[in-house]
Amino acid sequence: MTTEQIKTGDGQVTVWLDGPAWDDHAKTATIGKCKFNSAEAGTRLLDKAAALAKSHGATALIGPMEGDTWHSYRLISERGTVPPFLMEPGSADHDKAAFLDAGFNVIASYFSASAALSDLPGPKPQDTDIFSIETWDGTDPDGLFTQVHALSCEAFAKNPFYKPISLDDFLAMYRPVVSLLKQELILFARDSKGDLVGFLFGIPNYAEGPAPASVILKTYASLQKGAGHWLSYQFYVNAKAMGFETAIHALMHDDNLSAVRSGLNGADVFRRYSLMGRSL
Template identity: 25%
Template sequence: MTEYRVESFTPREAPIAEFFALPQRIDGLSDQQARAEAAGTRALLDPGNTFYRNAESRSFVVRRGSSAVGRLTAFHNRLLAGEHRRFGLVGLFACENDATAARLLVEAASAWLGEQGLDAMRGPMAGDIWHRWRFMTRGFNTAPFPGEPRNPEHYPELFNACGFAAVRTFSTKTVVDLQGQLALLSVAADLNAHRGYHYRNIDAANWEQDLKHVYELCRHSFASHWSVTESTSEEFADIYNRWLKRCGPENIVLAIDSRSAVVGLGLSMLGPADTLNIRTIAVLPHCSGFGLGQAIVAEHYRRAIAAGLKRVQHCLMGPTTPPQFWDRGLGQVTREYAMYERSTG
């Protein structure tokens, strides 16, 4: 009979080397992807990360015989409050298609979170929404876009087998009629032009100051969204410095009001080469209600059309977020994702 055992470590303890190697073998990452994944994971689990001012974590590795076959990290993010239950988080999941191994990981994480006084857990989420979260559940045959959650098809099945239930779904829509979509957005675009709003790229020569604008936009725009907790400015800068530079300044659009204040953000990325992926739309609360978000998206469509791109994807949208309805039927849902919850007991 094959024996299983679970080992663990905290950020202040010596890590288990296999924890960082498992995703390449199980998820099929390239060498470059594996290096990036491991670097991001090590940064998140570094005890010096400002995330740990308000959080704790414990990471687990399960072995079948002598071989490591799965990993999982449990997070107690003390800023995750105001919920109907006391939630912990589980993320950084990687596991062979082995229900016993997955169950042992989840049980170990559940026990640790229970010791922290938490009665439920949510995942996959690596500490907060500013890091990796969600499983893809549909669209595995599509070409990935930058930053999209990608996982083996058996991961959602393993979570279900471990007692998790999907509680929140997300989707990506693909639009191929760019001119038609721009026409639908033109009413909001014209209204906000008359209100004095205009747009500029993030300023590469003034990067740190504009990054502060992006931080404040995300901080205030998403504060009331599901499962959002505040990130420190240092942690945000560490994550988004690399991320925004991958986008390129021309794909980071800032909305400017009549007093020259930065009040909105539209972030997109290319990939595949003929596709623009709209990743983030953020508007300060006092500027919402007049379609500024739609106007920012219209600006991205203008640029996509001018560049000769063939499609635009509206990425990772929550089920009731306004962008879900801006396409008015022009968009086709091509990928879906989910978040899961279960009790710690």
């Protein structure tokens, strides 16, 4: 990725000049790794970043986003009182004001929610012969993430702000967390031919310490109707059997099916996030 850093005594930002598509803009850049001493300092840095992106031909700037949605993006718009969880993006309380004062608007909204596992998993989904659910056997993590990469690229291709990622870059992101993985929290849906049609990636919330009480439903994707429901059901069953007390539904778009599923399972929203955009 082509990046440029802007650094002053008041803070710093990094600009990615080859960002994902946004609406009908000819070229979008992104801005991330934002560290502002104040809202006013942030606004000045964001204006500098916008001028830099425009000088390189960008017609829009979105952020916070470290190049694409595979990496860290979004700012916290409503913090609440729940402590940060593992892999959650962070931002200062004044960051949103800095973006708004620099001419950005909210272009997408997200939330995280939690639910007591004592209230889950709810009714068992209807049995099916179309696919089966299996748990990762704990071996060959590169093979695991190679499968997840291929299905993710297909399942997420129509999502807003989608941009492809190479397998090498994808593996580089996930290899550092292999030691944290629990095989019972990584689930696959396979069709009758054994082809992967869905996956769910969960991880203990080690931000609470070495013996966390909460578990994060980080990502799931499905190419087969009904597989997502089965994957989440089995995730709750497994997490409950492992002794976890709370499930965190992490970083869901306000409009997607995950948000609907979270609502159906009685989850309580504890944090909200925004992605910001500005035409240049």
